[in-house]
Amino acid sequence: MGDYDKGLELLRLLGGVEDPAVLALFESVQATDFGAEAVAFVYGGVYQRPGLSLEQRQLVTVAALEALGYAEAQLAFHRAGVENVGGDVDRVDEATRRLMAIATYTAKGAVAPELADLLREARAAGEFRAAVEAILHLSVYVGFPAALNALGVARTLTSDEHRERA
Secondary structure (H helix, E strand, O other): OOHHHHHHHHHHHHHOOOOOHHHHHHHHOOOHHHHHHHHHHHHOOHHHOOOOOHHHHHHHHHHHHHHHOOOHHHHHHHHHHHHHOOOOOOOOOHHHHHHHHHHHHHHOOOOHHHHHHHHHHHHHOOOHHHHHHHHHHHHHHHOHHHHHHHHHHHHHHHHHHHHHHO
């Protein structure tokens, strides 16, 4: 199964519908090729990466979209997606709550002191790789520059860790 087929299958699961509205949107503006590439990359690629569960990916997406404050249709889609994969936005464990906070600060442009504190907590809890994966996941929702800024904060922590070991 190719990335587009995997992505379409996942998009259908998240949306709970056979014909995802986003594909109709791309078609309506004669950009079906871009829509197919987006489905393949985002849902057939990014979402398929190891390191986070599908529920965690949905929850960090919801947290980031809430922080952005202007993506209401996407927020509604992903909130429903949480439920469609068996999750509950109001009932999350501490690790996922931390990932959601990381998502919020990533969406806000990687507010460095707060994000650094959360990444340190994740590292201390053995969840640093999941935190980095959450940031990578968010690049398609909050923008590549915001994700790169957050990764820069994460890099300073790994640099600090290497210096502490030396």
